[in-house]
Every structure is written in C-alpha cells, then in structure tokens.
Amino acid sequence: MATTSADAASSDRSFFGHPRGLAVLFLTEMWERFSFYGMRALLVLYLTQHFLFGDREAQGLYAAYASLVYLAPVLGGWVADRYxxxxxxxxxxxxxxxxxxxxxxxxxxGSRQYIDFGGSSYELVADGRGEDRALQLVTPAGERLPASFSAEGLTILNGTTAGLPAAIPAADLQTRTVQQPLYVQILFFSLSLIIVGVGFLKANISTIVGALYEPGDPRRDGGFTIFYMGINLGSVLATWLCAWLGIAYGWAYGFGLAGFGMLAGLVTFLAGQKWLGGRAEPPNPAALRERKGPLSLEWLIYVGGFIMLLPAWFLVQRDELVTTLLTWGAPIILLGMLGWSLFALRGIERSRMVVALILITFTVLFWTLFEQAGSSLTLYADRNTDLTIVGDLRMNAAQVQLFNPLFIVLLAPVFAGLWTWLGKRGIEPSTPVKFALALAQVGLGFLVLVIGINTAADSDFRVPLIWLALAYLLHTTGEICLSPVGLSMITKLAVPRVVGLMMGVWFLASALAHTLAGLVAQATSSDTVGGVVVDPGAALSNYASVFTQIGWAGVIVGGVLLLLSPLLKRWMAMPPAQADHAMAGESQIGESAAAGTDPRGETRA
Known part of the structure; x- marks a missing residue:
C-alpha cells in the first residue's frame, strides 16, 4: 500500500517526536530573534551616545522604526500568500x-559636540558607553578637563589652571553637534533593510511551522510551543550577550554579533530545506516564473522589495510624518470597519465584529505602555537606575530588556496551567477580562516605578534595580494575559470573509501603538550634552510625573474594560457548543504559548 503524505507526516518524529523540519525552523527563528533583539537592546543608547541625537529625536526615530516594522508584514504576508x-x-x-x-x-x-563661549569653541567628549559616561572638555592644548552640566550651566574642574573659568552660566554658552552625514545615512539605510526584511520574514516562518503538520495532527500545539522556545531563547541570549558586548567593547561588536546571529539563521534555513519537505512553496510556481517584460514575476517582486527600501529609508527619519499618518489613518480605518460592521452585518456577526474592534482599540493603549521598554525605560535604566544586581555584579542599561523574555520563560507555563485549571472548572476569565487585567498590570508596573522613585532614590538620583525588575514583572504578566489570545480572538470573532483584513487591522493597531509609545517616550526627554543628561534630578522628577500619568491611565482604562466585560462577553454571543470549543481552543493557545509569544499574539517581531 502506498504511503500517503499524512502518513509520512505522522511518522516523522525525529525531533522530540516532531517533524525534523521543526528543528530547522526552531534554530532559524532563534537566531533571527537573537539578531533582532540584540540590535533593539542597543539602538536608543546608540542613537543618544554615539550619534548624539537628542532624546526627543532619538525616541521619535525609534518609534518610527518600530511602527514601520509592524506595518511591513501586512504587505509581506500578502505577497507570500498570493505569490x-x-x-x-x-x-x-x-x-x-x-x-x-x-x-x-x-x-x-561618532558625532562631536562643541560648546561656544567667550568667542572660542571647545569640544566636549564623553568616554565610554552606558551609564558610566563622564563629560570632559578638551582645551586647545589637548588637555581633557572633567566637566559637568547642570541647569545653572557648565562647571569645569581645574578650569582655572588651564586659563578657563571654573563655571560658565548657561546663558553665556551654546552647544552644537557635528554629525558624520555618511554614517548617519548608513544607519537609516540599515534600519530600512531591517524593516523590509522583517516584512518578508515575520509572518511567514510561522506559516511554515503550521505547514509541517497535517490537519488534525495532535502535535501541532506542542510544535508551536517548541518553536516559541526558540524565540525566547534567542531573545534572552541576545539581550544579554549583544548588550554586554556593545557596551563593554564597542557598538560595532554588539551589532556585529547580532548580524552573525542572523547569518547563522539564514544558513540554517537554507541548509535545512530538505527537511521541510517542499512545504510553503509558491501557490502557483508556473505563474511566478511567467515573464512580465524582461523579468519574471518572481524577480519583479524582488525588485519591488528593493524599491520599498526607499520609502522605508525616507519615513524612518521622519517620525513626525509617520506619527501623522498613523494617528489619523489608523483611527479612520478602525472607524470605517466599525461603520461597515454596524450597517452591513446583522445579528451575531455584527456584535462579534464590534467586540473585536473594541478590544483591538484597548490593545493600542496596552502596547503603547508596554513598548516603553525599548525607549524611555532603557534611558531611565541608563540615567536613573543603580544597575547593581548583588555585590559587585552589575548589568548595563541595554541588558535590562532581558527581564521580559526571562520572565516569560519562567511564568508563561504557570499561567498556561492556571488557565487550564480554571477552564476545567468553568471559571477561566473571558477574553475581555484578560485584556482588562493586562491593562491594569502594565499600568501598575509604572506606578511601582514611581513608588521606587519617591522612596528609594539615592543622592545620585538612582533607584535600585529591583524596582525596574518589578515593573518588568508586572508588564510581563500583563503581556501573558493578553498576547497569547490576541490573534485567536480575531479569528474567532471576525466574519470569515474579512478575517484577513482584520489581521491587517490588528497589525495596524500595533503600528499605531508604537508611534504613540514614541510620543510618550518623548515626554520623558531630558536635555543632554555628549549623551549625558544635564540634570539627573530633573530627569528623575520628569520620569516620575510621566510614569504616574500613564500608570494611572492603564489602571483606570483597565477598570473601565473590566466593567464592560460582561456586556462584551454577551455580545460575543457564541452558542454553548461553540463557546465550549472556543474556550478549549483558547486554553490550547495558552499552552502553545507556554514558552512565550510575540507582543502581538504571534511570533516575536
């Protein structure tokens, strides 16, 4: 008897009882996440300390980049599915x-910063990277004198011995920054390469994981759990190793290690093609080879991908334009979908679509607060956190992003087991309640930081690391409540004929959240010279003010959603049999996410 493809798939148990192709995808995704999170850990510090961008400019640039990273997969996923x-x-x-x-x-x-006073110009340098940078003023004779800024002006240690005043009022001096245009443009073009690359890769590698299993294969959920282990393993390693190397030895070493990680992922993927069994091939290979003028359709797509580098390069350095487009465009699209749902649909279909759109809207606030990790929280760690772990053991500011993936690895299995235990007793929280808990927890994380600032700051305006770790703990538990069921909620509630469009709306909401996160981060900005904050006390006070506002916003909005949750649950209006099936599916998704998910309900981007 001939062996069917289903039989062959079921008999392939070479990787912990799963298809051996899963090992290829596990390692590919691990190294890809290693590269992405390794770069992310360093990016804002790199912008402020090497290129000497001001806080507002650096955090705006980061927000534009992150927003585009979450928009690109909408187009990339469509191109992969169709062509x-x-x-x-x-x-x-x-x-x-x-x-x-x-x-x-x-x-x-790197960029150079100068101060002008008394008709003369002097260079200011800051040796090192990370939180230990110290300003020095370079005299015409090449002597370096320790210097410090405050709201009152510049103080120069031993300045009088070099014929300089010991203190210069702020009103009497000006600062200017001279950048290297070539390397600034290399930075922008490199970010555009990453944006378009993520667009092609992000949603599609998970599709290949699913294609390894035949319909009804009971190993599918376990396979995604193993796959997600690779995601978080790569994240943990990257935020420790790339961040350490970049701060200790030089930015190029940290980014270079991230690049080698991505190269390892690419080599693994190409070398392991034979184990993927021809899955995830083009839907119509003949059409792909068809010539459209001098090029085939496939090569036209590749050329189009390279052309997309130009708008990505243009937009990544114009965060105000990205913010304007998203803050107007995304709400218009959400309102358009809401209007279509109200007037074109009837009954259960209409109420479910309305619930889906309402929950998507609430997730925008969650990710706006959660995504402070790569921007304002990294600068807060650098400038106002005592990064001592215990004794002489310290971490650097880029490494604090390690807390989130580490807590996911430790806690996601606990939550998955909790949801299953509650589900068997019929008391598992509904999706709206989980979203409300997520919002409350991300808000509480910032309020914990405020408590630390108000009660534990030392004379150098630094707060013990434990307070930042506690904030990340609450952010992570909030993420676990929301992320694993996010896309599942879309597939369950969206009308089947527009489920793809609703996935696009979900990603659009994520992009909007990143641009709003940039506005919040910019509100925490401080004046800097040479990448060193001028007034640490004022910076800490500003962090306390902004964190208080967004913390209470998360808690209050979470409370509002909790009050609305019975109504939203009723609008979901699933028949009993379907509701039981959906609850079981949601519990399975929680188990599948036991090793962690992307902060968008799918593989980490």
Missing part, C-alpha cells in the same frame, strides 16, 4: 536582515 510562498519570502527577508544588521556595525567615529 512567493513562505519559503522564498523567508529567504529574501533573511538576506535583507543580514545586510541590515551588519550595516549597523558601520558606525564611523
């Missing part, structure tokens, strides 16, 4: 990511 297939999309995306991460390592000598 390229997941395998080819992942390959071209990985190639672009390798180029982008290695491009980040071309840093030049």
């Amino acid at each position: 390229l297939g997941s395998r080819k999309a992942v390959t071209i995306g990985a190639l672009l990511l390798v180029a982008g991460h290695f491009g980040m390592a071309f840093e030049g000598s």
Whole structure:
C-alpha cells in the first residue's frame, strides 16, 4: 500500500517526536530573534551616545522604526500568500536582515559636540558607553578637563589652571553637534533593510511551522510551543550577550554579533530545506516564473522589495510624518470597519465584529505602555537606575530588556496551567477580562516605578534595580494575559470573509501603538550634552510625573474594560457548543504559548 503524505507526516518524529523540519525552523527563528533583539537592546543608547541625537529625536526615530516594522508584514504576508510562498519570502527577508544588521556595525567615529563661549569653541567628549559616561572638555592644548552640566550651566574642574573659568552660566554658552552625514545615512539605510526584511520574514516562518503538520495532527500545539522556545531563547541570549558586548567593547561588536546571529539563521534555513519537505512553496510556481517584460514575476517582486527600501529609508527619519499618518489613518480605518460592521452585518456577526474592534482599540493603549521598554525605560535604566544586581555584579542599561523574555520563560507555563485549571472548572476569565487585567498590570508596573522613585532614590538620583525588575514583572504578566489570545480572538470573532483584513487591522493597531509609545517616550526627554543628561534630578522628577500619568491611565482604562466585560462577553454571543470549543481552543493557545509569544499574539517581531 502506498504511503500517503499524512502518513509520512505522522511518522516523522525525529525531533522530540516532531517533524525534523521543526528543528530547522526552531534554530532559524532563534537566531533571527537573537539578531533582532540584540540590535533593539542597543539602538536608543546608540542613537543618544554615539550619534548624539537628542532624546526627543532619538525616541521619535525609534518609534518610527518600530511602527514601520509592524506595518511591513501586512504587505509581506500578502505577497507570500498570493505569490512567493513562505519559503522564498523567508529567504529574501533573511538576506535583507543580514545586510541590515551588519550595516549597523558601520558606525564611523561618532558625532562631536562643541560648546561656544567667550568667542572660542571647545569640544566636549564623553568616554565610554552606558551609564558610566563622564563629560570632559578638551582645551586647545589637548588637555581633557572633567566637566559637568547642570541647569545653572557648565562647571569645569581645574578650569582655572588651564586659563578657563571654573563655571560658565548657561546663558553665556551654546552647544552644537557635528554629525558624520555618511554614517548617519548608513544607519537609516540599515534600519530600512531591517524593516523590509522583517516584512518578508515575520509572518511567514510561522506559516511554515503550521505547514509541517497535517490537519488534525495532535502535535501541532506542542510544535508551536517548541518553536516559541526558540524565540525566547534567542531573545534572552541576545539581550544579554549583544548588550554586554556593545557596551563593554564597542557598538560595532554588539551589532556585529547580532548580524552573525542572523547569518547563522539564514544558513540554517537554507541548509535545512530538505527537511521541510517542499512545504510553503509558491501557490502557483508556473505563474511566478511567467515573464512580465524582461523579468519574471518572481524577480519583479524582488525588485519591488528593493524599491520599498526607499520609502522605508525616507519615513524612518521622519517620525513626525509617520506619527501623522498613523494617528489619523489608523483611527479612520478602525472607524470605517466599525461603520461597515454596524450597517452591513446583522445579528451575531455584527456584535462579534464590534467586540473585536473594541478590544483591538484597548490593545493600542496596552502596547503603547508596554513598548516603553525599548525607549524611555532603557534611558531611565541608563540615567536613573543603580544597575547593581548583588555585590559587585552589575548589568548595563541595554541588558535590562532581558527581564521580559526571562520572565516569560519562567511564568508563561504557570499561567498556561492556571488557565487550564480554571477552564476545567468553568471559571477561566473571558477574553475581555484578560485584556482588562493586562491593562491594569502594565499600568501598575509604572506606578511601582514611581513608588521606587519617591522612596528609594539615592543622592545620585538612582533607584535600585529591583524596582525596574518589578515593573518588568508586572508588564510581563500583563503581556501573558493578553498576547497569547490576541490573534485567536480575531479569528474567532471576525466574519470569515474579512478575517484577513482584520489581521491587517490588528497589525495596524500595533503600528499605531508604537508611534504613540514614541510620543510618550518623548515626554520623558531630558536635555543632554555628549549623551549625558544635564540634570539627573530633573530627569528623575520628569520620569516620575510621566510614569504616574500613564500608570494611572492603564489602571483606570483597565477598570473601565473590566466593567464592560460582561456586556462584551454577551455580545460575543457564541452558542454553548461553540463557546465550549472556543474556550478549549483558547486554553490550547495558552499552552502553545507556554514558552512565550510575540507582543502581538504571534511570533516575536
């Protein structure tokens, strides 16, 4: 008797009882996440300390980059589904990511900052990286004198011995920054390569994981759990190793290590093609080879991908334009979908779509607060946190982003077991309640930081690390409540004929959240010279003020959603049999996410 493809798939148990292709995808995703989170851990510090961007400019640039990273997969996923297939999309995306991460390592000598007073110009330098940078003023004779800024002006230690005043009032001096235009543009182009690369790769590698299993294969959920282990393993390693190398030895080393990580992922993916069994191939290979003028359709897509680098390069350095487009465009699209749902649908379909759109709207606030990790919280760690772990053991500011993936690895299995235990007793919280708990917890995380600022700051305006760790703990538990069921909620509530469009709306909401996160981060900005904050006390006070506002916003909005949750649950209006099936599916998703998920309900981006 001939062996069917289903029989072959079921008999392939070479990787912990799963298809051996899962090992290929596990390692590919692990190294890809290693590269992405390694770069992310360093990016804002790199912008403020090497290129000497001001806080507002650096955090705006980061927000534009992050927003575009979450918009690009909408187009990339559509191209892969309709034309390229997941395998080819992942390959071209990985190639672009390798180029982008290695491009980040071309840093030049960095920007230079000068102060002008008394008709003369003096260079200010800050040796080192991270929280231990100290300003020095360079005299015409090349002597370096320790200097410090405050709201009152510049103080120069031993300045009088070099013929300089010991103190210069702020009103009598001006600062200016001279950047290296070539290396600034290399930075922007490298970020555009990463944006387009993520667009091709992000949604499609998970598609290949699903394609390894035949419909009804009971191993599918366990396979995604193993896959997500690779995601978080890569995240934990990257935020420790790349951050350590970049701060201790040089930015190029940290970004270079991230690039080698992505290269390892690409090599693994290409070398392991035979184990993927031809899955995730183009839906119509003949059409892909069809010539459209001098090029085939496939090559036209590749050329189009490279052309997309230009708008990505243009937009990543114009955060105000990205913010304007998203803050107007995303709400218009959400309102348009709401209007269509109210007037074009009837009964259960209408109420479910309304619930889905309401919950998507609430997630915008959650991710706006959660995504402070890569911007304002990193600068807070650098400037106002005592990064001592215990004794002489310390971490650097870039490494604090380690807390989130580490807590996910430790706690997601606990939550998955909790949901299952509650579900068997019929008391598992509904999706709206979980979203409300997530909002409350992310808000409480910031209020914990405020308590630390108000009660534990030392004379150097630094707060013990434990308070930041507690904030990340609450943010992570909030993420676990919301993230694993996010996309599941869309697939369950959206009308089948528009479920793809609703996925796009979900990603659009994530992009909007990142641009709003940039506005929040910019509100925490402080004046800096040479990448060193001028007034640490004022910076800490500003953090306390902004964190208080957004913390209470999260808690209050979470409370509002909790009050609305019985109504939303009723609007979901699933028949008993379907509700039982959905609850079981949600518990399975929680188990599948036991090793962690992306902060968008799918693989980490």
